[in-house]
Amino acid sequence: MLDIRHIRDTPDTVKSRLALRGDGLASVVDDVLAADTERRANETRWQHLQAERKRLSKEIGALRAQKQDSSALEEESKKIGAEMESLQQASVVAETRQRDLLLSLPNLPHEEIPPGADASANPVLRTWGTPPEIKDPQDHMTIGARLGLFDPERAAKISGSGFMCYTGSGARLERVLIQFLLDLHTRDHGYTEMSPPFLVNRATMTGTGQLPKFEEDLFGISHSDLFLIPTAEVPVTNFHRDEILPEASLPLRYAAYTPCFRREAGSTGRETKGLIRMHQFDKVELVKITAPGNSAAELESLTADAERVLQLLGLPYRVIELCAGDLGFGACRTYDIEVWAPGQNGWLEVSSCSNFGDFQARRMALRYKGTDGKNHLCHTLNGSGTALARLYVALLENGQQPDGSVHLPEILHPYFGAARLGPA
RNA sequence: GGAUGGGUGGCAGAGUGGUCGAAUGCGCACGCUUGGAAAGCGUGUGUGCCGCAAGGCACCGAGGGUUCGAAUCCCUCCCCAUCCGCCA
Known part of the structure; x- marks a missing residue:
């Protein structure tokens, strides 16, 4: 498996090295990058929501301990949970796609090896x-x-x-x-x-x-x-x-x-x-x-x-x-x-x-x-x-x-x- | 294949719904102490992801579910131990 960071940072280098093996791999690299971008966007948003929900849950716990009403916070937390659910589904799809594509890509040929098709x-x-x-x-x-x-x-x-x-x-x-x-x-x-x-x-x-x-x-x-x-x-x-x-x-x-x-x-x-x-x-x-x-x-x-x-x-x-x-x-x-x-x-x-x-x-x-x-x-x-x-x-x-x-x-x-x- | 008991940090081992990424002990690293060492004391000690950074998030065998909130409750699966069956 290739390093996703390497692909992200220098996609053209990766593509040209893969091209030594044959045609058709450049588009796979583009697909990997698209899935990677989508995955990270969803993940970042999800993490912010999770941090927010953790905070609310702690407040709810504190309110309940003092026998006070916490239903407003519970509603809010539930809403956040719903958005997180859909974000997570999208994130899993992108992550699975990224992994499948990465697993299908061959290794990069070493810099010193001779070129040639067969x-x-x-x-x-x-x-x-x-x-x-x-x-x-x-x-x-x-x-x-x-x-x-x-x-x-x-x-x-x-x-x-x-x-x-x-x-x-x-x-x-x-x-x-x-x-x-x-x-x-x-x-x-x-x-x-x-x-x-x-x-x-x-x-x-x-x-x-x-x-x-x-x-x-x-x-x-x-x-x-x-x-x-x-x-x-x-x-x-x-x-x-x-x-x-x-x-x-x-x-x-x-x-x-x-x-x-x-x-x-x-x-x-x-x-x-x-x-x-x-x-x-x-x-x-x-x-x-x-x-x-x-x-x-x-x-x-x-x-x-x-x-x-x-x-x-x-x-x-x-x-x-x-x-x-x-x-x-x-x-x-x-x-x-x-x-x-x-x-x-x-x-x-x-x-x-x-x-x-x-x-x-x-x-x-x-x-x-x-x-x-x-x-x-x-x-x-x-x-x-x-x-x-x-x-x-x-x-x-x-x-x-x-x-x-x-x-x-x-x-x-x-x-x-x-x-x-x-x-x- | 059947029954029972288990899977928590390098190891041992707590924890049965909220401040638990997780007590405690051992081990390890560094420091203090010492003529030197041991003991003692102090500090630290997992992995990954996101982010320029500050920082955040995830992970208590795996996956799903319940819940405002899960190491903790429920379901499925995997693995380990012991006994029974079977077998080289």
Whole structure:
């Protein structure tokens, strides 16, 4: 959520920054300002009347205590009450409208990020590693089927398309990757491990920005007003919703493994092959809560922590920066990490690391008490560390051998208990 | 799911219709006192909104109602505790 004061004070600046994301947002800003003006006018008038009524009520109380007639004052107070009633109704309408509009506005892109309308304008910041030379590389689905690592047909039978069931050593590899990632981030990178609920309420989804605008992307639970989380970002960031943290406790760094559930409405036919886009996938997520002055540096180290996953696994990757037009709803700056996938002959996004500034913090009233004694909004960040299904794709496709087996990166050997995946 | 008891400031805990934004205690901050400390004494100590400011207004789990006036009475909902049922 954007700061209404900022919009009020410099509406043209806000409009021009929002225009970087696309057209049509300037009129929303005007609507917000109109609702804000109306709301404040009603509120101010209401407050004056309330002060007057409080005074009258005290007089009435005093008169009654002395057994004197107070009916004239009571009449007057009643009249004031009637006007207050209509003012309040108008004020609530304006306030609701203002809030709804504010909740629908995306974050302002950071000043330093590249302009551009879509993904084609995203610059590549750096590339790591060299894609392996593989003759006639196979797709991960082919490899998985041959080695018996998962069973897409039966997964579709029990749940539908877009779900996967890992089997045997394939299931073991999935579990092992979770363990490896959590160990890395908690032991080496200083994150605190969290294991949050996978179902959350509406307020939580609103806090991180999934609601009210993107309900169609979520799986909801009938008769309960709960939603399946699309990422651990949601429960973990909201862990501190409505709190005022001591400044000395910042930054907070959390790592959490959860499954992620996404409707992926409207994405059928796009990257739907195999494990790449699923309704349910596993992910280890990194979340940070910082003071405003540190969030830029924390985004760099967060991205480095995610990159380290691929470095340790020896998987070639590149880091791109999202241009203003490609930025997610709540983010002000985002780096995507893409791993090389020989079977796709292309790059696969395995991590998206974003700084949200105070956008989420304002929605969820997440603040810290500064050394100046005042309360300030925190900054929030998160990034995948990393998505498991696509990492799995990369491991199979980069590790495939001419003999049909898959060599695993050395660092996984003690976790997995073997150096390779062979025929079942 | 059923029954009962509860949700008040950082914590504990008063308050059942008017001067209560809220006693008291603890904690915390500052000051006095002291060679230093403890004790003691004094002062202060929530959040948000409106306003250039002075200041005003709101908030006692949430929302609605009754009333001239609600922390206090009524209704609905949420949450917590305990017991029962059920269950991993």
